């Protein structure tokens with residue numbers, strides 16, 4: 001089976017994907033707990049397998065001890081380099097692309113993989129992956145900065161994208177407009193007037209400015225007020241303060257889907 005996709009830059013970093021991983025534990029945990037086979041694929045783990053090792057540890061601690069993670073990489077050199085970190089059967093590494101090397105996982109995490117593809121290739125990549133998931137399976141696909149301080153990811157199932165989550169390290173955030181730099185590939189070129197995701201970022205930025213009086217109580221209080229205000233203004237935020245406290249918010253895909 002020929003791996004589908006192309007080799008891209010392998011940039012990765014220790015703890016870079018902690019925000020998305022913590023969100024996966026919380027949001028996708030039940031799906032994994034009920035899976036007949038708790039198989040998870042980390043697609044495109046990069047030059048070193050560190051984020052795959054972390055994903056396995058977080059899922060084993062937070063969801064179920066018998067979870068198996070397979071790191072798939074399209075670059076055979078990176079597959080060979082990862083073998084010393086393998087811990088079979090819990091954590092293994094193999095060559096593969098969007099075809100998932102014939103696996104049928106319950107969950108796929110693909111972070112910072114589609115960034116270097118063309119926007120027009122995104123839907124096909126999502127389809128290739130979601131067609132191969134186990135029944136009820138999920139794909140989490142997104143982008144973050146080098147240190148994982150800013151990120152955005154989509155939850156996608158066999159019917160297509162369901163939600164967009166934006167996340168930031170609040171103590172480092174100057175304003176929600178920064179989140180636009182780390183939108184998932186499907187949205188990053190859409191932060192322009194007339195596009196719904198641009199309206200969302202602008203609404204967040206306006207609310208953040210209006211919440212300036214909360215700044216003395218810390219950036220978390222300011223963010224909580226910001227997201228609450230955006231919800232009051234009519235944006236259908238699907239999560240609540242429990243996740244907002246982590247510097248996140250999640251909206252349904254139809255509210256941000258490109259026009």
Ligand SMILES: C[S@@+](CC[C@H](N)C(=O)[O-])C[C@H]1O[C@@H](n2cnc3c(N)ncnc32)[C@H](O)[C@@H]1O
Pocket residue numbers: 004005006007008009010011012013016017043044045046047051072073074075078096097098110111112113
């Ligand atoms: C920037 S690194 C991301 C590493 C890690 N996921 C992270 O977020 O830190 C992207 C990796 O995805 C790999 N890649 C790109 N397309 C792929 C595909 N279709 N299937 C598997 N790996 C792919 C590249 O070879 C590269 O090593």
